[in-house]
Amino acid sequence: MTDRVESRSDAELLKLSMAGDENAFLLLYEQLKAPIFRYAFYMTGSQTGAEEVVQEVFIALLKSGNRFKPTQGDLAGFAFGIARNLIRRIRKRESVTEALPGDEALERKSRLRPGAEDLSAQVIRDQGVERVRTAIASLPDHYRQVIVLCDLCELTYAEAASRLHCAVGTIRSRLNRAHAMLAQKLKQTKKPQPELRASGTEECLI
Amino acid sequence: MTCKEIRAHLQGDNLAAVNPLCESAALSEHIAKCGECSRLVEEQKELARCLLLLREGTPAMPTSLDAAALADYRTYISERPQSTTAVPGVGRTGLLGVFRWPATAAFAVIAVGAVLLFISGQPSSVDRVSNEGRSVMAPLPATSTNSRPAAPEPVRIKPNSIARSAKRAIPAVPVALPENWSSSGFQGLMYCDQLSCPGAMDVIRVQLPSAAVAFGPTSSKASDFVYADVLVGPDGIARGIRVVE
Numbered sequence: 001m002t003d004r005v006e007s008r009s010d011a012e013l014l015k016l017s018m019a020g021d022e023n024a025f026l027l028l029y030e031q032l033k034a035p036i037f038r039y040a041f042y043m044t045g046s047q048t049g050a051e052e053v054v055q056e057v058f059i060a061l062l063k064s065g066n067r068f069k070p071t072q073g074d075l076a077g078f079a080f081g082i083a084r085n086l087i088r089r090i091r092k093r094e095s096v097t098e099a100l101p102g103d104e105a106l107e108r109k110s111r112l113r114p115g116a117e118d119l120s121a122q123v124i125r126d127q128g129v130e131r132v133r134t135a136i137a138s139l140p141d142h143y144r145q146v147i148v149l150c151d152l153c154e155l156t157y158a159e160a161a162s163r164l165h166c167a168v169g170t171i172r173s174r175l176n177r178a179h180a181m182l183a184q185k186l187k188q189t190k191k192p193q194p195e196l197r198a199s200g201t202e203e204c205l206i
Numbered sequence: 207m208t209c210k211e212i213r214a215h216l217q218g219d220n221l222a223a224v225n226p227l228c229e230s231a232a233l234s235e236h237i238a239k240c241g242e243c244s245r246l247v248e249e250q251k252e253l254a255r256c257l258l259l260l261r262e263g264t265p266a267m268p269t270s271l272d273a274a275a276l277a278d279y280r281t282y283i284s285e286r287p288q289s290t291t292a293v294p295g296v297g298r299t300g301l302l303g304v305f306r307w308p309a310t311a312a313f314a315v316i317a318v319g320a321v322l323l324f325i326s327g328q329p330s331s332v333d334r335v336s337n338e339g340r341s342v343m344a345p346l347p348a349t350s351t352n353s354r355p356a357a358p359e360p361v362r363i364k365p366n367s368i369a370r371s372a373k374r375a376i377p378a379v380p381v382a383l384p385e386n387w388s389s390s391g392f393q394g395l396m397y398c399d400q401l402s403c404p405g406a407m408d409v410i411r412v413q414l415p416s417a418a419v420a421f422g423p424t425s426s427k428a429s430d431f432v433y434a435d436v437l438v439g440p441d442g443i444a445r446g447i448r449v450v451e
Contacts, residue, residue, distance in 0.1 A: 020283050022276075029275055037267050042260075051271050058275055062282055129263045132256040151257045152264075183249045186256060 010075035014065045029058060032076060035153055036083050042148040043087045045133055053090070057083050073162055080163045135185040143178035150175055207232040212243050216250055392437055392446035407445060408438045
């Protein structure tokens with residue numbers, strides 16, 4: 001049964017899933033979960049938000065799978081469209097109710113693994129990541145989409161174009177512009193590194 | 207390598223192409239001399255490095271998410287409406303589809319029949335009147351219109367359905383009656399008075415058995431017929447009667 005399911009297309013897997021075939025659903029889930037999770041994570045900037053999006057996307061696929069037409073694109077594009085709408089909704093909702101600032105900081109702290117590598121290097125790296133993430137989040141939506149899809153989710157231009165329903169040339173030009181804007185923002189936010197004393201004790205100020 | 211070539215390569219290309227470019231000897235040679243290109247390449251390398259950092263910082267998907275998604279799927283499948291699981295054409299929607307066309311056809315036949323009956327309602331009304339009243343409709347004599355006083359076009363009150371059916375049943379000529387219409391030979395019917403009939407009325411000539419007309423001229427034979435004009439109001443109720451001959 002599973003072998004027969006594996007040979008089917010995404011559209012057929014979706015139909016089978018809607019009819020109650022759990023194997024088909026699991027196959028479909030395995031194919032789509034990672035790209036959707038990464039996309040949602042970079043777009044929302046939150047793991048919890050990304051998890052919520054992944055769950056909602058699959059439920060929405062089951063509910064509105066009848067609207068999917070293979071002639072208008074692949075199923076991944078359809079799922080990305082659902083994810084994009086959900087993310088937009090989440091962003092709108094979160095603009096009303098901001099999350100507590102301590103949550104993300106605590107999460108980052110929990111990811112630190114002292115001993116595995118130099119702690120200060122990890123902190124500096126996390127700060128760098130946060131700086132880039134903030135810079136990407138401040139970009140206009142259509143530039144952010146191409147950065148996330150092409151540079152972070154590592155889709156080809158053609159795949160990104162099919163996800164965003166636009167031409168490959170549009171993706172190229174947007175990406176070029178987005179890179180320029182991002183480089184500019186990173187330059188602006190880059191703070192001069194504090195000069196650390198190589199050795200010795202703190203001077204007494206008295 | 208020229209500045210233009212370097213910019214063309216960097217612009218609109220994926221950042222993955224930056225590193226191989228940076229390693230080329232031609233580029234190294236150029237950026238050693240050109241400060242602008244050196245700055246541009248450094249900027250791109252920094253951007254590529256930052257994005258790589260961000261990619262590497264992507265958290266792994268928790269395994270609990272898979273379990274949650276599967277649980278969501280099972281819940282959805284168990285709670286979804288039955289109509290979506292039914293074989294198409296057999297479910298509630300399917301049955302509606304099956305009976306839609308016969309029902310539409312039957313309705314169309316009934317509607318057409320009703321319209322035809324409405325249009326050709328005259329014979330059936332005549333039959334009903336003749337059976338119930340045991341009267342025979344007589345065609346109006348050709349002189350009957352001349353015998354009536356020339357009257358202006360009456361102001362007609364919106365007739366109701368009864369009046370319409372009465373007019374269809376027998377040829378009726380609307381007349382405007384004088385204020386005191388009882389003086390024109392009509393005898394008011396006991397359940398009707400002048401006040402109850404404010405608008406124009408129709409005069410219908412009917413042929414009745416002489417025995418049925420108690421107040422008319424007595425006939426020698428009970429089987430004789432008399433002509434009478436009946437005044438019918440806009441509401442279809444007879445107001446007066448006048449025996450003509």
